[in-house]
Amino acid sequence: MIKVTYNDILRASSSMKKLIERELPVRQAIALSRLIKKVNAEIEIFDGEQRKIVNKYAIVNQETGESRIPGSKQKDYNDAMTDLLGLSVEIDSEKIEIDGLENIEASVILNTEPFVDFKE
Numbered sequence: 001m002i003k004v005t006y007n008d009i010l011r012a013s014s015s016m017k018k019l020i021e022r023e024l025p026v027r028q029a030i031a032l033s034r035l036i037k038k039v040n041a042e043i044e045i046f047d048g049e050q051r052k053i054v055n056k057y058a059i060v061n062q063e064t065g066e067s068r069i070p071g072s073k074q075k076d077y078n079d080a081m082t083d084l085l086g087l088s089v090e091i092d093s094e095k096i097e098i099d100g101l102e103n104i105e106a107s108v109i110l111n112t113e114p115f116v117d118f119k120e
């Protein structure tokens with residue numbers, strides 16, 4: 001099991017998409033694909049909860065559909081979002097190992113660290 005927060009998941013998501021576009025050995029590609037599906041399922045849950053928070057605190061402009069958080073509710077909104085981002089999530093997977101990648105961005109390594117071990 002991988003124990004992370006929603007913040008970790010959101011940071012890793014775009015970096016995992018960059019990794020999946022790389023040419024990887026079949027086993028690593030399959031393991032990464034399975035992990036991405038599990039991460040995406042958690043992102044869907046996060047998105048639903050985030051919408052609930054926005055709906056609770058935001059004022060929606062009926063003409064444009066845009067929402068904004070009024071100053072009087074900004075602190076409560078920020079606190080709710082901070083709590084949501086900090087929630088622990090267990091993903092039913094083990095960290096995967098990826099090796100043989102050259103010229104990979106440091107940000108990809110940093111963002112995916114809870115999910116991926118990079119080998120030289």
